[in-house]
Amino acid sequence: xxxxxxxxQIWFVTGSQHLYGAEALKQVAENxxxxxxxxxxSPSIPLPVVYKPILTGPDEIRQLVLEANSDPNCAGxxxxxxxxxxxxxxxxxxxxxxxxxxxLHTQANRDLPWDTIDMDFMNLxxxxxxxxxxGFIHTRLRLGRKVIVGHWSDPExxxxxxxxxxxxxxxxxxxxxxLCRFGDNMRQxxxxxxxxxxxxxxFGFATNGYGVGDLVKVVNEVSDSAVADLYTQYIESYDVAxxxxxxxxxxxxxxxxxxxxxxxxxxxxxxxxIGFTTTFEDLHGIAQLPGLxxxxxxxxxxxxxxxxxxxxxxxxxxxxxxxxxxxxxxSFMEDxxxxxxxxxxxxxxxxxxxxxxxxxxxxxxxxxxxLGIGGKDDPVRLVFDAPAGPxxxxxxxxxxxxxxxxxxxxxxxxxxxxxNLPVARALWECKPDFKTGIAAWIYAGGAHHTGYSYxxxxxxxxxFAEIAGIEVVVIDQDTKLDSFxxxxxxxxxxxxxxxxxxxx
Numbered sequence: 001x002x003x004x005x006x007x008x009q010i011w012f013v014t015g016s017q018h019l020y021g022a023e024a025l026k027q028v029a030e031n032x033x034x035x036x037x038x039x040x041x042s043p044s045i046p047l048p049v050v051y052k053p054i055l056t057g058p059d060e061i062r063q064l065v066l067e068a069n070s071d072p073n074c075a076g077x078x079x080x081x082x083x084x085x086x087x088x089x090x091x092x093x094x095x096x097x098x099x100x101x102x103x104l105h106t107q108a109n110r111d112l113p114w115d116t117i118d119m120d121f122m123n124l125x126x127x128x129x130x131x132x133x134x135g136f137i138h139t140r141l142r143l144g145r146k147v148i149v150g151h152w153s154d155p156e157x158x159x160x161x162x163x164x165x166x167x168x169x170x171x172x173x174x175x176x177x178x179l180c181r182f183g184d185n186m187r188q189x190x191x192x193x194x195x196x197x198x199x200x201x202x203f204g205f206a207t208n209g210y211g212v213g214d215l216v217k218v219v220n221e222v223s224d225s226a227v228a229d230l231y232t233q234y235i236e237s238y239d240v241a242x243x244x245x246x247x248x249x250x251x252x253x254x255x256x257x258x259x260x261x262x263x264x265x266x267x268x269x270x271x272x273x274i275g276f277t278t279t280f281e282d283l284h285g286i287a288q289l290p291g292l293x294x295x296x297x298x299x300x301x302x303x304x305x306x307x308x309x310x311x312x313x314x315x316x317x318x319x320x321x322x323x324x325x326x327x328x329x330x331s332f333m334e335d336x337x338x339x340x341x342x343x344x345x346x347x348x349x350x351x352x353x354x355x356x357x358x359x360x361x362x363x364x365x366x367x368x369x370x371l372g373i374g375g376k377d378d379p380v381r382l383v384f385d386a387p388a389g390p391x392x393x394x395x396x397x398x399x400x401x402x403x404x405x406x407x408x409x410x411x412x413x414x415x416x417x418x419x420n421l422p423v424a425r426a427l428w429e430c431k432p433d434f435k436t437g438i439a440a441w442i443y444a445g446g447a448h449h450t451g452y453s454y455x456x457x458x459x460x461x462x463x464f465a466e467i468a469g470i471e472v473v474v475i476d477q478d479t480k481l482d483s484f485x486x487x488x489x490x491x492x493x494x495x496x497x498x499x500x501x502x503x504x
Contacts, residue, residue, distance in 0.1 A: 001301030001324050004274065005172040008075035009048040010165050011068060012036035015085030015134065017056050020123050027124060028082045029054050031108035035080070035152045044155065044162040046325055047075060047169055054082070061093035069098045076100040076168035078161065081130035082108065083123070087137035094141055100168045100467045102146040102161060103138065105131045110151045144466040167463040170321040173274065174314070175204040180273040182264075183212050183282030185308025191447040192309040194398035199311070202403060203468055205274070207310045210267075216285035219263030230258045238366040238382060250368050250378075253288065257380035260286065261293035268302065275303025275313040280352070280374035288379040289371060291353025294332075295382050295424070298356035304332050305449060306354055312449040315396045315405075318464065319451045328454030329386075331356035333393060333426065335448055345434035346413065348427055349393075349452065353381040355424035359454065361387035369422040385415045386426035393450040394461055395441075402495045405465050406446040407458050408437060408475040426452065431477045440475045440484045471495055 014032035016025060036051035055061045068074045076099050107127040138145055146164045150157035185192040196207045231254070234240055243250040268276060276297075280289050298304050301324070303317025316332055323330045332354055339346040349355075352371060357364050364382040371379050388411075395406045410428040418425070430437030458474055465472035471491055475484070 001320065003169075003173050003301065003321050003324070004175075004177055005075060005169045005321065007073045008169045008172050009050050009073050010045075010168065011052050011074055011077045012039065012049050013052050013064065013077050013079050014054045015056075015061075015079065015081040015090070015130070016054050016083045017085055017089075020083060024083070024124050025054065025056070032080070032082060035106070035108065038152060039078075039158065039161065042158040042162065044158040045165055046162060047165045049078070055085075058089040058092050061090055062096070065093035065097045069096070072172075074099055075172040076102065076165070078102050078104050079134065080104045080106060081127055081134045082125075084126050084130040084133060087133045090134070090137055091141070094137065094143060097143075100145075100171055101143075102148055102164050103131065103134065104152070104157075104161065105135075105147065105149045106152045106157065110153060144469060146463055146466065163457065163460055164463055166322045166324075167460050167467065170318045171204075171464065171467050173321045174318060177205040177274045177317075178272060179205060179207040179303070179310050179313055180268060180271060180276040181207060181209040181308055181310055182215055182276060183279045183308065184209065185277075185310075186279050186281055189307065191397060191445075192305070192307055192311075192449070194311050195400075196310070198398070199314070199403070202470065203314065205314055207314070212282050212284055212286065215263060215267055218267050219259050219286070222259045222262045222266075226262050227255055227258045230262060234258070234366060238364050240366040241368065244366060244368055244380065253368050253378060254366075254380055256287040256377070257290070257292045260288070260290040261296055264290060264293050265297060268297070273302075275305070275317040277305040277308045277310050277313050279306070279308045281307075283374060283376055286376065288377040289353060289374045291379045291381040292366070294354040295357055298332060298354070299358050304354060304356075306332065306334075306351060307449075309447070309449045311396045311398065312447065312451065315394060316451045319394070319453055319456045322460055322464075323453060323455040326455040328389075329356065329359035330451065330453040330456060331359045331386075333450045333452035335393070335450070339427075344429070346427055346429055347410070347434075347438075348415075348425060349386075350421075350423050350425040353379055353423060355382075355386075355426075357382050357384060357424070359386045359426065359452070360384035360424070364424070367422055381422070382424060383422050384424050386412060386424070387454075388412050388414050389454055391426075391428060391452060391454045392456065392458060392461075393452050394456075395446040395450050397445050397447055399445065403468075403470040404445065405461060405470060405472045406441065406444045406475070407461050407472065408441055408446070409458060409477070410437075412454070431475065432479050436479060436481050437475050439481055440479055443481075443485055443488060444473050444475075
């Protein structure tokens, strides 16, 4: 997928000091290069890991931080204290760091050489307390970070670092990014509103509105040859209904849908947007609600939010970048309706049209059906079922004084046949159970629009919240409603005081 963070890399930064002499520092550098090279070659870490010269004093630490801040390709730093690196010399640099960082608590050797260990070995390999010194100053400065513990050769350690690196890449993609809103949000809806200024200051992306007429102009300029080329892609990628194929009595509707896709794509590419929103209450000059276009653009990595929901569009884009290159799929989603069988309550997730085919369990069908909303021509859409498996829903909301990220872990199940529901859909069961999970979501203020994913993990969304400095609450197998409600109350107090605490 195309991303602003296509050249993203992680800098591997090692701390030491001059107390141990030149020979020790030479060995520290050699070991650090070995570790960085091993991490760089790990298949679990999707970003290049770039070795940086060891740091032994405050001036060089500050200089490296300034270089990291100004380098658009630096998505984040991994910090490791090979020896004891007095942390006061890190204050000046870390106080100015604007990039995410992970604190890797490891050491060069995995096993201790019991028969030969001496004080020279101990002095050289003392990350056990060197990293504790570093951890103190990180905590004292109230720095959000990821702490990863384990030997650098351990596959689990590498996976943890790789999962975090994906989050850092997603964060880098948001910095300076732009979201396009075609029209406004759905009228009188609260949760799709929000403070775009606060969001840009907090997350780094800008959201601006564009008239639907500007889009219509681009759509009307789409050439017949471009439509013909796209039609070929449709035929190759999907089971296209006969009436939508050339010669079919609804082929003109497919042409309209193709023009919408090509027009929106051209508009987004010309403005370098990473995501967009539409609303069925602002379709003047558009033949049909752009369902197929939204589905296919999401499949290419664009963030999307229906009804003007720009926060979900941004969150979905972030999740798409995190998940890029992994199995599963990630989509815009809505908790649409319930199956309230007391023995097996379930949630049917769908939307009017706009569910991403990255979560399709089989080849999607391209169909056309009436849509009793929006007042436009029948829209073309992709119809499919999502697969069974562990998944999650995530919602980003604006509470006025802060943003809250809500994550709900679910188990998707195979949907039964629904011959009269011609939309893409997913069916899931809630953790820890239906009543607790749904009540917790509502107490937390979770929106009806979400980012739904089989590949992004709860831990990665926690890491995102840590980097962004926002609240996160998780609904999972261990959630108990009374404790969850108390957590929300305590969070209200903490996030009221947090700016003062973090600044002290």
